Amino acid sequence: MIESATALPRELNQRFQGMALANESLMLSQQYDEARKGFQQIYDMLLQEQPLSARYHKGYALHQIGMTLLLAGKPQDALRYFVLAYIEDLLLQKEGEEDKAEEMPASKNLRRVYRVSDSALDQLKEIVRRRKKRGELKPYELAYIRSQLRQSPSLRRRWGFRPSAKRFSEKHIRAVARDGLSAIRKPVLASAPKERKFTK
Numbered sequence: 001m002i003e004s005a006t007a008l009p010r011e012l013n014q015r016f017q018g019m020a021l022a023n024e025s026l027m028l029s030q031q032y033d034e035a036r037k038g039f040q041q042i043y044d045m046l047l048q049e050q051p052l053s054a055r056y057h058k059g060y061a062l063h064q065i066g067m068t069l070l071l072a073g074k075p076q077d078a079l080r081y082f083v084l085a086y087i088e089d090l091l092l093q094k095e096g097e098e099d100k101a102e103e104m105p106a107s108k109n110l111r112r113v114y115r116v117s118d119s120a121l122d123q124l125k126e127i128v129r130r131r132k133k134r135g136e137l138k139p140y141e142l143a144y145i146r147s148q149l150r151q152s153p154s155l156r157r158r159w160g161f162r163p164s165a166k167r168f169s170e171k172h173i174r175a176v177a178r179d180g181l182s183a184i185r186k187p188v189l190a191s192a193p194k195e196r197k198f199t200k
Contacts, residue, residue, distance in 0.1 A: 008056065012049055016042065020060070027068060036068035047140065059088035063106050070113070082109050086121070090128040098125050137177050145173055 008016060023038035043061035050056045066081030085106035093100050101107055110116040137145070146168050149156050153163035159176050161168060 012045075015045065019045070023064065027064075027071070030071075032068040032072040036065055036072075039064040039068065047144070050144070055091065057088060057092045059085045059092065059104065059106060062088060063109075066106075066109070070109075075113075079114060082106050082114070083124075086110060087124065087128060090125055091132070095129070095132050098129060101125075137174055142170060142173060145177070149173075 019038060019042050023035045023042070026032075026035035026038060039061050043058050043065070046056045046058050046061065062081050063085035066078040066085060069075075069078035069081065083106075086101065086104075089101035089104045089106055090098050107121065110121065111118075145159075149159060149161065149165075149168045156163050156165050156168075159168075160172065
């Protein structure tokens, strides 16, 4: 069984496994264009099904897209996908454990096939570490959250917007994703006690 490296819901995991095996078979029969389309569909499926509160690891799909391009004689096109897969592998690890990504296929291809230096990968690793600390959203994650907010009044309320809201500012979304609703709620100041007037 091909591992997705994430705890996917059962039904989604079954779809993932079936699509992965079918595309691996296409690769073995050297149908690289068809296999690449299939791995792209896996990536799109995981991105679409990914809930707001979790991250599905998409490194496998990105790495396999890179492999189809590499085997088809397009190493420069493949490089982009190996880098993206490596970033996904870094994001998969717990904060402070990013070195575990070096054991995964994307890192090995970058080092062995493309001779990418340790210092270059370390710089990429440090960027990912900083983003994790800031809780920074990627552009596609921001776009996805906005699309869901447009569809659901109850979700708007949970993200601190009015149910009737039509616009969803990037600053607001990023603040809530990083710090929760406390990031956009104004503190309630205690009112000063009123002076009592005494009559003689």
